[in-house]
Each structure stands twice: as structure tokens, then as C-alpha cells.
Amino acid sequence: MENQVITVRNLVKKFGSFIANDNLNFEVFKGEIFGFLGANGAGKTTTIRILSGLSAPTSGEVNVSGFDAYRQAEQIKRNIGYMCQKFSLYEDLTVKENITLFGGIYGMSRALIRTRTNELLERLHFHEYENRIIADLPLGLRQKLAFSVAVLHEPKIVFLDEPTGGVDPITRRQFWEMIYETAARGITVFVTTHYSDEAEYCERISIMSEGKIVALDTPENLKEKYAADSIEEVFIKIARPVNN
């Protein structure tokens, strides 16, 4: 289907005898907000690394924004956006320098970088900060900027790995409004979070447990299926069968 930005068929990833991803099957559509949940160690990071061209699958079929994960990992990297809580921007570079650097990495022309930089600073009301170094910005502003930089090259899909961890409740909500706006522009948002209320903001969510996807549906349907009032309840019911 032309609407699919991610297609995963029978994906298996092994590290030695350990099966990190055990026969995953799913697709993600254009402009969709897709929540990727699971307990720590369930295998989420492994999947995200494969989907972003950083790691090759052991077997199975993976296609991301039209490129094959085995043969076209470099094209995948150039055609996605990525942001995580820990690393997103260079702290000792200024706002403007970071934007220019990432634009260059994504292979954008100088003219295009200049135009997009202005648009970005305008949209975030960031002009007063353009020459400040990242280390001097409050966490909330930093995360908003990091997200904007991750979609600077207008990728088909952006991966957000716990983008709102530790962020204050107002900024967290402003961040989600940016996610909605981005999805409305047709960019697919693939997001992980430990805030259960944020899972409810997604259009569909998948829940991983011990390398497998144990649930995949809209938040409403999952709540109905597991007779739960919230996604947190669903999560506690199915995200971890047995543990130490």
C-alpha cells in the first residue's frame, strides 16, 4: 500500500542465542502517531535501531519510507528524523549552529537550511535564543528545538524515543501539540514513552513484551478488549507476564 511508511514482516533479530525481536509484524501509515510501548528490556530499542538503519535484521522484511533495511540502510538514515531524551543537540554549539550542522548532515543545501532555520525560529518564537548555546537553554525549550531539528529535512517519519522524560507538565503538553501539528503535516510520528497518559494521545499503540508484540490497536479498542479504564491498566495486565 502506498500509504505505508513502515512495513515490517516476520522481523527477527538475534544477538547470539538471545532473541531480541521475535517475529514482529506491523505497519505504520502516513501521518499517523504510532506509540511504541513496552517494559524495559522488551526489545523496543532493538526495533528502533533496525527501523532507523543502525542495525540489520537477522531475518524478515523491513521497509522504511520506501527503502529496504538490508540494502538501503544509508538511504533510510537520510530519510528519517530521530530524537531521544539523552542525545539530541550539541550542548556547546548555539541554537543556530546546531540547526546548520544537522541541516548539513541531512544533505540540505545552504539556501534551504537558511530558509528552514528562519521558519523554525519564527514558529518556535526562538529568535532571541538563536545565538545562545544549548547548555544555557531550559530543558523544555531544548526538547522543542530538538524535535524541530529532527524534522528539519521534512522526513516521511520521525522517531521520538522518550522525548518528554523529566519535562514539566506544561511543556510536555506543548510538546504533544507539536507532535499533532507535525502529524497533521503528513509526517509520521513513531514515539516511545513511559507516561501512560501520553499513550492515549497516540492513534494506535503497540505493546511489546519479551521480544514480541503482544497488542496492537487503537487505545480505545485496547481498553475495551482488556476491560481497562486506562492504557496504564492494559499495560500492567499484559506488558510483563513473568519477571525476576
Next chain:
Amino acid sequence: MQKVIESAGIGKKFGVTQALKDISFSVNESEIFGFIGPDGAGKTTLFRIITTLLLPDEGEMKVLGMDCIAGFKELRKNIGYMPGKFSLYQDLSVEENLNFYATVFGTTVKENYDLIADIYSHIEPFKKRLAGKLSGGMKQKLALSCALIHKPKLLVLDEPTTGVDAVSRSEFWAMLAKLRQHNITILVSTPYMDEAMRCDRVALIQNGNILSIDTPQKIREGFSRKLFMVKANEKYKLITALRNYPETVTAYPFGDSVHVTFAGNQINDSLFAYLREAGLKNVTAEETVAGIEDRFLELMQKSDV
């Protein structure tokens, strides 16, 4: 009742950044006291002052009746501290780490085993494994065991559940509740608002200021307006529409609904017509009870810090 922590007017600056401003509070014996606030609020700075690792610029901090500066040597024997960043020796095994911490504090694992048994038994099968090779949940249990092995009177936990999934977080809080039987006072910080309900009392902290201190129940009751929960078929459209609705004072998304306050403190019939006109379907609206996060949002706006 004896106070385990008494903080009076504590202030701390790093360069031009005022990390803590006039922080005053007290913690009672055997209490689970939570500091709830986002990154950068000042939680870690405050905890480092309480654990005698950092000197305050202003004010007085007394822990277990002793001054944090003059009594630091004695205090360190009685405080168990689990920093936010995993700080055990990654190249020592589980067992070696635990023995090491026991020895440093002049005790043995055997002597205080009953205190950690509940927690340590989960990782004991892996006692020969290097700490660096443990999963996140197991690291957390080992760090907690090491912080407890000298039977401290005060346990200080800096964001023990950050980045931890909902199931493991819930288990961790159950462990803390059990520790209370051993008369240990627990000071804990978290950025997750829902965890406030697990504490006896909490302080909401933002930008170095305490916004409120009380029991979680009282903090929720402090919400000053009537709060309504509105749902419809399209969430983003609903938020935008509610913001533009003339009666709306605040509108914030909460899970699958939007929490709204109205100028008249009630739902006007015009709301449904307004949302229908905005193209929304299946609209429901009812009064709801404010949670900790609702109150935090309200206090953040009031203080505008």
C-alpha cells in the same frame, strides 16, 4: 514527633542560576516524603545538601537533629543515598558491590540481611553477575540494597523510577512501602506526578521554589475551580476548539480526555453546540476530581515561574 529533616531558608546558586530559593520544610519520622517536579527544578541539588555532599549558600539544614555542615561525619553513617545516576561499580559483581558497601560502613551483609531480604532476594540468583551487565530493574534493586545495607535512619532516593516502565515503577513503590515497617524515613524525588499518591506528604517543586507542601489528598483538594472532563472523537481538534471557546479558562489534555475549567464554573449548554459546530462528534462532558498534575499545572500558572 521528632523531625528527621528540618530545612530553614535553604538557598543555593550556581553562577547566575538560582538553583534553590528559600526552601523550608520538615520531614517526620517514618514518613515517605516526596519531592515532585520536572528536571531542573532543584531536586538533586536539595538532596545533595541533605546528604552532606554540597554546602548551601544560605539557610540551615538539620538532619536527624544534626547540622548538615558541622555534623556531616556522623550524618553520613546514618543516611542511605541512592543517586539518580547508577553509581555502583559496574566491574564488580552483585555480591561484591553489596559486600563493599557493607564494609565501607563497618558492617556485614549478614548483620542487616533482614532489611534487604525482600529486595535482594530478586537479584540473589544473579549474585555472581557483574553489576554493569544487569538489566535496569535489577540495577535499581541492587542500588537500593546497597543504600540500605548499613541500616540507615534516613533513606534518600533521587529519581529512582525515572525511565522505568509502569510495571516496574509500581513494584518499586511497593518495596518502599514495606521498608516503612523498619522505621526508616524515606525522602524520594520523582518527575512522575502520579507517584505522589504513594507518598505520605509531598512538596511540589519548580525552578527552585516549593509551590506547595501537603498530603497528596490535600494538594488535590487545593485545586481552586471546578474541573470538567471533556471527550470527543478527535483529540487534537477538541483541544484547539476548547481553547477557542469563550468560556474556557484552561484546557489541558489528560490521557483520552481534556481537563477544562470554565469561567462560570459550570458547563453551559452552548458548549455542546459550539463543539458540534467545530466538527466534533460523540462529545461528552462531566465534572471530575482534580489530580496532583491538575494542581501542579494550576500552581505553575499562578506562580508563573
